[in-house]
Amino acid sequence: MRFFGLRPLNDSNTVRCENLSLSASNEIFTMIEKALTGDRRYWGWIFFLLSIMGTGFIFYLKQLNYGLRITGMSRDVSWGLYIAQFTFLVGVAASAVMLVIPYYxxxxxxxxxxxxxGEFLAIPAVVMCLMFVFVDMGQPMRAMNMILYxxxxxxxxxDMLVLNGYLFLNLIIGWTTLSAERNDMPPPDWVKPLIYxxxxxxxxxxxxxxxLYAGLPGRHLWLTAIMAPRFLASAFASGPAFLIILCLIVKRVSKFDPGIEAIQTLGKIVTYAVIINLFFFLLEIFTAFYSNIPGHMHPFKYLFFGIEGHGKLIPWMWTSAVLTFTAIALLINPAVRRNENILMVSAIAVFISTWIDKGMGLVVGGFIPNPFEAVTEYSPTMPEVLITLGVWATGLLIITVLYKIAVSIKEERI
Amino acid sequence: METNRRQFLKILGFSTLSGLGSIPAIWALTPNSELGTPNSGKRWAMVVDMKKFKTEEDYKKCIDACHSVHNVPDFGNSKDEVKWIWKMPYKNTFPEQEDDYISGEMKQISFMVLCNHCKNPPCVRVCPTKATFKRADGIVQMDYHRCIGCRFCMAACPYGSRSFNFRDPRPFIKEKNTEYPTRAKGVVEKCNFCEERLAKGLMPACVEACKDNKALIFGDINDPNSEVRKILESNYTIRRKPELGTQPGVYYIV
Structure with a gap:
C-alpha cells in the first residue's frame, strides 16, 4: 500500500522508471501521493484546517435546520458575509490570467x-465562490433547478456557466501541464487552445x-457602468497579491524558489492594479458627490461616515482606505518593494483592503439605505462567521494540497 | 512568440464568434419567461386612494385580511419579518419627492405599499429558475416549490416588496387558512394580487376588506370601461419610482 504510505519519495529515479508502465489513473495516484507525504508542520496545518472545516460544517447543518435566520441577514440586507466572500473570491481567481498573459x-x-x-490558486478560489453561493441558498437541495430550468x-x-467553465479550464490546464513537467515533456498541443x-x-x-450587481435598478451603489472595470482592477490587485504571499511562503517552507524576478514582476502588476482600483473608486466618488444626487451619495456616506447614527462599517472602510494608501506608498517605489518583507506587507495590505472594499463594503453598502431610504444595519453572527471560516479553510486545504503536489514535483527537478 | 500571438488571436476570434453564436442558441433552447409571455390583453392593476385611509382601522382591516388569507406568519421582530401589504410614511414611499415644505398632512399619513406587479419586473429578469414569473394578465407570481432562495429578486426589486422566510414560518401563523399553501423556510414570497381569488371571480382580499369606503380599487387597466381606468382618468395619480421604467401596476391618489 504505497499509496497510503508515508515513505518520502526522494528516490526519483525509481519513480520515473515506474512511471513508464503506469496508467493514467496511477499517474493521478502518484501525484496525490505527494500530498500525503509531509512533515509534522504540514500535517499540523492540514489537521488545523480540517478542524475549522468540521466546525463550519456542524454550523452549516444547524443553518440547514433552522434556516438562514442564524445569520445576521434580514429583509433589508438580504445578502451578507457569504455573498461578500463570493464577490471578493471571484477576483482572487484572476491570479492565473495575470501570469498566463505575460508568459504565453x-x-x-x-x-x-x-x-x-497561479492556476492552482484559481481552482480553490472558484471552488470557494461556488461554496459561498451554495451556503447562501435558502433551499440548497433545489440548486439543480438552475440547470433544470x-x-x-x-x-x-x-455566472454559473462562466465560473464552472473557468474551474474546469484551470483544472485541465494545471493538471496537464504539471504532468508534462513531471515527465520532462512539453505540454501536449491540445492544451494550448484551452490556455488561450x-x-x-x-x-x-x-x-x-x-x-449581477450593475444591472439592478434602484441600487445606487451598484448601478454603475464602471462596476466591471472596478471588478477587474481589484481582481488584478488581490489575485496577484495573494500569489505573492503564497510564493513567499512556498519559498520559506520548501526548497523550491519561485524566483526573485517573477515575484518582483507580480509586485509591479499589483502596484498598477491597486492604483487603477483606487482611481476607479475616486471616479465613483466624484460622480456621486459632484452631481449631488442624494441616492448616489447615500451608500458612500453610510460606508465612510454613517447615516442617522448608523455606521457599523465605518472602521472597516477606513481600514481599507488606509491599507490601500499604505500599500501604494510602499509599492510605488521599485527600490522599496524590492525588499521582500516590504513586498509581503504590501501584498497583505492590498489583500485585506480589497477583501473589505469588494466584499462587505460593496455588498452590504448596496443594501443601505434600503429602497425606502431607511437604514437597517447588518453584522454577521457567530455561526455565520464560523461557516465562512469553514469555507475558507476548505479553500486553503485545496491550495495546500495542490501546492504541495506542484512544489514536490518542482523540488524533484532541482 | 509571433506565431503564438497570432495563434492566440485566431483562437480568440473563433472562440468569441462561437461564444456569441451560442447565445441565441441557448436563448432559443430556453424559453424566456419574461419576454415570451403572451399578453392576454388584460392587466390587473390597483389604485390606492389615500384620501380614504383615515383611521388606524382602515389600514388594519386590509392588512389583516391579506395576511390571514395568505398564511403570512407574524414573527414579532423586524429581522425575520414577512409582509405582503403594509404601511409606510410618505417620505419612505416616495423618497425622491423629499421636500422640507410638504404639507403637514402628508408628513403624517402612511401609505399602503405592496408589490407593484410591474410591467417590466426586475425580479423576474434576475430570477435564475423562473420561480418568479410574469403571467399573461400582468401578475408577477412566485412558485414556492421552485425557488432556490438565492434572494437575487430581493436585491433587484426597487420597491422592497419581497420577503424571505429566514425560518420555518408555520409555527408563527395565527390561524391557518387551508385554502392557500403555507411556505417552507428558505423561499421568497410577496403579494400575488390574490390570483387564487381572481381565479374564482373574487376581488383581492384587501380590496374586499375596504369595499365600503372604496379605499382600494382593483381591475383590468387595459379595459377602458373598468373602474380603475375611470378613476385614473378622473384623478391625478402617482406611482412609486416611475423613472426606473418598471411601469408599476399600483397607483396612488394623494
Missing part, C-alpha cells in the same frame, strides 16, 4: 516556474459577476 502572449519566461501556482435572462445563469481561451474567460468571470 509576451513570452515572459520568468513566469514559467510559477504559472502552475435554465434562464438566460438571469445573469446568475451566465482561459484568458478572455477570466475576464468574463469578473464582468459577469459585476453584471
Amino acid at each position: 502572449l509576451h513570452d515572459y519566461k520568468k513566469f514559467g516556474k510559477i504559472i502552475i501556482l 435554465p434562464t438566460p435572462n438571469s445573469i446568475m445563469f451566465w 481561451i482561459s484568458i478572455p474567460w477570466a475576464i468574463s468571470i469578473h464582468t459577469v459577476t459585476a453584471f
